[in-house]
Amino acid sequence: MAQRNTWQRERVKEALAHTRGFVSAQTLHAQLRDENTGIGLATVYRALAGLAADGSADSLQSPEGESLYRACTTPGHHHHLICRSCGLTVEIEATAVEQWARTTASQHGFTDAEHIVDIFGLCRSCALARDRA
Template sequence: MSETGAPVKEQRVTKQRLAVSAALDDLNDFVSTQELHRILHERGVAVSLATSYRILQSMAEDGAVDVLRNPEGEAVYRRCTAAEHHHHLLCRNCGKAVEIEAPAVESWAAEIAAKHGYTEPSHTVEIIGLCPECTVKLHGAR
C-alpha cells in the first residue's frame, strides 16, 4: 500500500530504471530530469529524456524519491532519505534542501480536511528561503 492507502503497482525492473536508481544513489542534491538525463548519457546509458521522466514520475509516486519544484517551477528529484512522511526547507539560491518533520502541519492538514468532510488527506509542504550559507554570502553576517 502507498502512503495514501492505494495499492502500489508492481514496477518492471529495466536496465534504464536500474541506471536511474543508481545515478540518484550517487547524488546528494535534487536534480531535474534533464540534468539526470545528461548524467546518464555521460555514463554511457542509453535512455531517452521521456523514459527518464516516466521513471522519475513512477519513483515519486512510489515514494522512492522526493520531488520538489525549484524556484523556476521545474520538478527536481532526489533519493528519499527519510522513510516517513516529511517536508523540506529549500534554499532558493543554491537549491540546498533540508528534510524536516512538522507534526503541527500534519495535525492542521487532518483537521482542515475533516472540517470540510475530506478523508485520506495527503499534502506537500515546501518552505523556500535562503540557507544560512547563502544568507551570509548575499547579506553578510547577521
C-alpha cells in the same frame, strides 16, 4: 502497477543517489547522456516517476513549477526545507502542519486528506555569501 526493474531504471536510481539536492529530469538526463549511457529522456521521466511512486525518490515542484527529484533518505511522509540557491535540502518533521491539515480538511467536510509542504529559502551559507557580496 509495479515498474520493471530494468538496468536503465537502476542507472537512473544510481545517478539520482549521487546527485546533491533536487534535480530535474532534464538535468539528470544530460548527466546520463554525458556518460554515454544511451538512456533517453522519456526513460528518465518514467524511471523517476516510478521511483517517486514507490517511495525511493522524493518529488516536488519548484517555485517555477518544474518537477524535481532526489533520492529519498526518510521513509514515509515528510517535509523539506530547500535552499533556493545551492539546493541543500533538510528533511523536517512538521507536527503542527500535520494537525493543521487534518483540522482544516475536517472543518470543510473532507476526509482522507493529503498534503505537500516544502519550504524554500536560503541556507545559512548562501545567506552569508549573499550578505558578503
